[in-house]
Amino acid sequence: xxxxxxxxxxxxxxxxxxxxxxxxxxxxxxxxxxxxxxxxxxxxxxxxxxxxxxxxxxxxxxxxxxxxxxxxxxxxxxxxxxxxxxxxxxxxxxxxxxxxxxxxxxxxxxxxxxxxxxxxxxxxxxxxxxxxxxxxxxxxxxxxxxxxxxxxxxxxxxxxxxxxxxxxxxxxxxxxxxxxxxxxxxxxxxxxxxx
Amino acid sequence: xxxxxxxxxxxxxxxxxxxxxxxxxxxxxxxxxxxxxxxxxxxxxxxxxxxxxxxxxxxxxxxxxxxxxxxxxxxxxxxxxxxxxxxxxxxxxxxxxxxxxxxxxxxxxxxxxxxxxxxxxxxxxxxxxxxxxxxxxxxxxxxxxxxxxxxxxxxxxxxxxxxxxxxxxxxxxxxxxxxxxxxxxxxxxxxxxxxxxxxxxxxxxxxxxxxxxxxxxxxxxxxxxxxxxxxxxxxxxxxxxxxxxxxxxxxxxxxxxxxxxxxxxxxxxxxxxxxxxxxxxxxxxxxxxxxxxxxxxxxxxxxxxxxxxxxxxxxxxxxxxxxxxxxxxxxxxxxxxxxxxxxxxxxxxxxxxxxxxxxxxxxxxxxxxxxxxxxxxxxxxxxxxxxxxxxxxxxxxxxxxxxxxxxxxxxxxxxxxxxxxxxxxxxxxxxxxxxxxxxxxxxxxxxxxxxxxxxxxxxxxxxxxxxxxxxxxxxxxxxxxxxxxxxxxxxxxxxxxxxxxxxxxxxxxxxxxxxxx
Numbered sequence: 001x002x003x004x005x006x007x008x009x010x011x012x013x014x015x016x017x018x019x020x021x022x023x024x025x026x027x028x029x030x031x032x033x034x035x036x037x038x039x040x041x042x043x044x045x046x047x048x049x050x051x052x053x054x055x056x057x058x059x060x061x062x063x064x065x066x067x068x069x070x071x072x073x074x075x076x077x078x079x080x081x082x083x084x085x086x087x088x089x090x091x092x093x094x095x096x097x098x099x100x101x102x103x104x105x106x107x108x109x110x111x112x113x114x115x116x117x118x119x120x121x122x123x124x125x126x127x128x129x130x131x132x133x134x135x136x137x138x139x140x141x142x143x144x145x146x147x148x149x150x151x152x153x154x155x156x157x158x159x160x161x162x163x164x165x166x167x168x169x170x171x172x173x174x175x176x177x178x179x180x181x182x183x184x185x186x187x188x189x190x191x192x193x194x195x
Numbered sequence: 196x197x198x199x200x201x202x203x204x205x206x207x208x209x210x211x212x213x214x215x216x217x218x219x220x221x222x223x224x225x226x227x228x229x230x231x232x233x234x235x236x237x238x239x240x241x242x243x244x245x246x247x248x249x250x251x252x253x254x255x256x257x258x259x260x261x262x263x264x265x266x267x268x269x270x271x272x273x274x275x276x277x278x279x280x281x282x283x284x285x286x287x288x289x290x291x292x293x294x295x296x297x298x299x300x301x302x303x304x305x306x307x308x309x310x311x312x313x314x315x316x317x318x319x320x321x322x323x324x325x326x327x328x329x330x331x332x333x334x335x336x337x338x339x340x341x342x343x344x345x346x347x348x349x350x351x352x353x354x355x356x357x358x359x360x361x362x363x364x365x366x367x368x369x370x371x372x373x374x375x376x377x378x379x380x381x382x383x384x385x386x387x388x389x390x391x392x393x394x395x396x397x398x399x400x401x402x403x404x405x406x407x408x409x410x411x412x413x414x415x416x417x418x419x420x421x422x423x424x425x426x427x428x429x430x431x432x433x434x435x436x437x438x439x440x441x442x443x444x445x446x447x448x449x450x451x452x453x454x455x456x457x458x459x460x461x462x463x464x465x466x467x468x469x470x471x472x473x474x475x476x477x478x479x480x481x482x483x484x485x486x487x488x489x490x491x492x493x494x495x496x497x498x499x500x501x502x503x504x505x506x507x508x509x510x511x512x513x514x515x516x517x518x519x520x521x522x523x524x525x526x527x528x529x530x531x532x533x534x535x536x537x538x539x540x541x542x543x544x545x546x547x548x549x550x551x552x553x554x555x556x557x558x559x560x561x562x563x564x565x566x567x568x569x570x571x572x573x574x575x576x577x578x579x580x581x582x583x584x585x586x587x588x589x590x591x592x593x594x595x596x597x598x599x600x601x602x603x604x605x606x607x608x609x610x611x612x613x614x615x616x617x618x619x620x621x622x623x624x625x626x627x628x629x630x631x632x633x634x635x636x637x638x639x640x641x642x643x644x645x646x647x648x649x650x651x652x653x654x655x656x657x658x659x660x661x662x663x664x665x666x667x668x669x670x671x672x673x674x675x676x677x678x679x680x681x682x683x684x685x686x687x688x689x690x691x692x693x694x695x696x697x698x699x700x701x702x703x704x705x706x707x708x709x710x711x712x
Contacts, residue, residue: 043655045662053662125661143656170300171643175636 033086034062040081042073045124048098051123065083067091072098074144097179103161106150110135110159122152204458205365205469206412208321208439216588217444218623220543222416224380227502227509228367232384234513235526239689241283241309242554244296245270247342248350251326252281252305262320266493269307279342281493283515286311289486295537296700297520297553299546306554320491320639334360334403334488335604341487342494342557347382347477348540350558353484358472360404363469368406369457370397372413372478373441375448376541379561382478384511386413386420389482390427396481397436399488399525404474409436411478412453414443445543446621450475452590462616473693501527505534505564513553519550520562536570538563543622577630577676584635586625591617595624595634602641607648610641618642 020134021187024031038058051057060066061082068082069091076093083090108119108128116131127143130136149158245253253270256279257263263282270280289308296304323329323337324451339354340372370393374382386393397409413420422440428436441447441456454473462468468475476484479497486492496516501508507528514523521539524530538545539559585595601610615638624634 038659041655042651043658043662045658054659124665125658126665129659142661144654157482161388170298170302171647172636172639174640 029037032062034058036085037061037082039072040078040085041071042078042144044144044146046073046144048072048147050097055066060084067094069094071096072100073103075100103143104162105140106138106145106147107159107161108136108138109157109159110137112155114155116154117156118152119149119158121151124148196460200460201472202461204473205366206458207369207408207473208412208437208457210459211277211439211441211526212456213592214444214455215592216445216623217446217447217452218588218591218626220377222443222503223377224383224632227378227380227500227511228383230508231667232498232511233526233592234387235428235515235518235523237284237313237315238518239310239617240289240519241285241286241311241515242294242306242519243269243280244288244554245280245305245307245308246296246298247280247429247516247557248344248352249274252401255291255305255307256309257288257291259290260439261643263287263288263309264316266320266495269309275707279340279493280307281342282309282514283495283517284309285314285316295548295550295553295642297556297559301549302307307518308624322491323488326488327402329402331361331403331405334399337488338403338484340493341483343480344477344494344557346483346497346557347374348544348558348560349371350556353476353480355401356469356476357404359436359467360406360469360474364472365404365406365469365474366399366408366472367474368397368404369410369453369468369473369475370409370411370447370478370481371450372411372417373443373448373453373454374560375414375443375444375445376543378502378563379541381500381511381560383413383417383420383499384500385482386417387423387467390420391430392485393424393478393480394427394431394433394436395489396485396690398431398484399484400474400476400481401435403484407435410457411436411438412457413438413440416443417618445623446590446619449590449619451559451619453553464614475482494557496558497555497559499523499559500561501560501564503534503538503564505531505536505570507531514559516555516557517631518555519551520548520553520555523555523562524551524564524583530564531566533566533568534564535567536565543626544620551610574631576632579580579630579632582629584627584629588623588627590621590623591619593618594710595638598641599632599634599637602634602637602644605644607641607645611645615645616643707709 005151031101038055041054041058043054045053047053049057049066051060051066051140057066057071061068067085068088069079071078079093080090113136115130115135117132119136120128120130124146125142125144128149129138129139145160147160148159204569225642245255247253250272251286255270257269263269264285265282267282269282272279286309289310291305291307293303294306295301296306298304320420326334335354335357340355344350344351344352347497372382372386374380388557397411401409411424421440424438428438439457446452447456450468454460454462454471454475458469458471465469483494487494496513497516499514500511501523506524507530511526511701512523512526537548537551538552539562541546541561542544542563545561545563579596579599581596583596589595591614598610598615598618601613618638620635620639622635629632
């Protein structure tokens with residue numbers, strides 16, 4: 001009887017130590033939910049969600065303070081992805097936060113620019129290049145289209161321009177029913193019989 | 196790679212194998228093979244698109260009004276280590292405009308408009324007749340500078356492939372002459388009429404990439420081409436160039452399918468033939484390489500098949516890049532009365548053009564004019580009945596019905612996992628589908644979506660990174676300012692204390708003075 005109790009206790013202790021060691025040794029840093037939400041958000045940093053950037057909005061969602069439908073640049077796809085991640089029902093975009101629009105980039109009318117640096121300070125991703133009393137310009141590839149530079153400009157010389165893809169980065173569109181490209185050969189076909 | 200696999204890859208064409216699926220199609224090649232390849236007169240204007248290859252548009256390097264000679268560089272690319280676009284004839288640059296560029300999108304692109312002066316005068320050509328003694332790196336440099344791209348239709352820069360071949364190590368060069376799409380015969384005619392040029396190109400490429408052997412693959416029924424190539428090989432006395440005839444099953448001309456036929460091995464998903472120690476080039480590309488290296492001529496023309504029941508006298512033409520397609524059709528006696536649709540490429544993988552104003556591009560191997568009879572009226576799409584025919588014919592061993600379902604439901608990641616990017620868009624599944632589902636269109640759409648998702652993800656990552664960097668900078672500036680303020684305050688305080696001590700001392704002194712008086 002005593003032998004059984006001792007041996008079971010000993011084994012239990014041994015396994016307990018083993019498990020404890022393994023838990024420390026093989027500890028996996030779990031990806032906190034805020035990071036996962038932040039990864040889905042489009043990182044435009046536009047503030048249309050009423051938070052001062054994508055990260056704060058992600059934190060608000062994680063804390064249950066904000067709904068998942070406050071991000072217009074993310075659009076329907078973004079809301080769906082968030083709903084999938086959090087295991088909740090998808091919902092339509094909140095119109096109070098704005099509408100989903102085609103991605104645009106800011107373009108400065110360089111003749112009208114007075115070099116006041118206000119837009120440079122307003123840009124959340126440092127995509128505007130310029131110095132005091134020098135002409136400013138937008139680095140197109142870095143611009144997220146957040147619109148934050150528009151109200152900052154005192155002479156109204158910034159426009160948002162939608163960039164339509166040229167042939168180099170053109171994408172195939174969703175197929176429409178009853179248009180088939182390959183069925184041009186009539187009934188002149190025979191199935192392959194080489195197997 | 197397994198050692199026995201590496202061994203198997205070396206035994207190219209020792210024994211022929213099969214790839215999965217495929218279709219036997221009617222060739223319809225004979226109509227364009229009956230007359231020899233002819234040249235095309237100079238058009239009134241050339242419209243040379245700056246988008247000629249896989250990737251982005253080239254940058255124009257000429258200005259309006261500039262006089263140029265045949266073969267001058269008129270546009271250059273800044274990436275992929277690739278070469279340039281060259282002037283198809285001597286003349287004057289009239290304009291740089293946006294117009295149709297023979298692209299599946301039908302959108303416009305930048306074109307250089309050249310008015311030929313009729314002299315057709317070459318720029319000074321740097322020929323290299325003693326290429327057998329040349330450094331392989333120099334040969335690759337010449338290939339790069341000549342703007343050569345894969346002329347089989349994928350227009351992947353040849354210099355990129357040869358550079359990669361050097362990095363990975365290549366033992367066998369495969370020249371692809373098995374043009375498996377119906378109607379197209381440009382490669383066959385080239386093999387019949389200029390076999391010496393192809394063999395020369397093969398030997399140059401072999402030296403440029405350090406391959407020890409070349410296999411030229413043609414289709415079983417190309418008797419004349421076989422004969423011509425054999426004669427050409429015999430006259431050079433080489434015994435490391437071999438000609439192999441394969442059964443014509445569509446799409447065995449696809450690079451990966453061809454390699455499977457020749458070696459029995461599959462090119463790994465996402466990999467390239469160089470993974471197996473192979474380099475695959477089109478026969479026309481080899482011929483262009485020969486011209487570029489030996490004569491110093493950049494790629495400014497190609498053989499193109501003008502065919503179909505909508506063309507009066509179908510034939511092959513040597514067409515310069517930038518020639519309007521209408522000029523080529525005219526050279527072939529114009530359209531027949533019942534011509535209804537113009538297709539660039541073959542009937543399986545080609546795309547419809549909305550106008551014959553479109554110019555010849557490096558990728559254009561065939562202009563196909565179809566009549567109303569050829570075109571099936573688009574049949575209504577029916578639901579998938581899961582018959583599995585598409586999976587039976589898929590040469591990439593995919594499950595088209597499954598991919599279609601995933602793409603329609605926007606399950607992008609799953610579609611990618613199911614091998615969407617291994618689809619070669621050959622159209623076999625479309626062809627056999629009893630429900631007339633436009634599967635390839637869905638696959639192209641799916642691939643496009645996945646690519647743009649990746650681009651968006653990358654942009655978001657950059658934006659996030661820049662935003663964080665900005666936040667960190669602003670915080671640093673704020674802290675530095677605070678630090679400065681603190682120091683100033685302390686300095687002020689120190690000053691105040693000093694002042695206090697001073698005034699105390701003064702008042703003490705005054706008090707003492709007062710006492711003394």
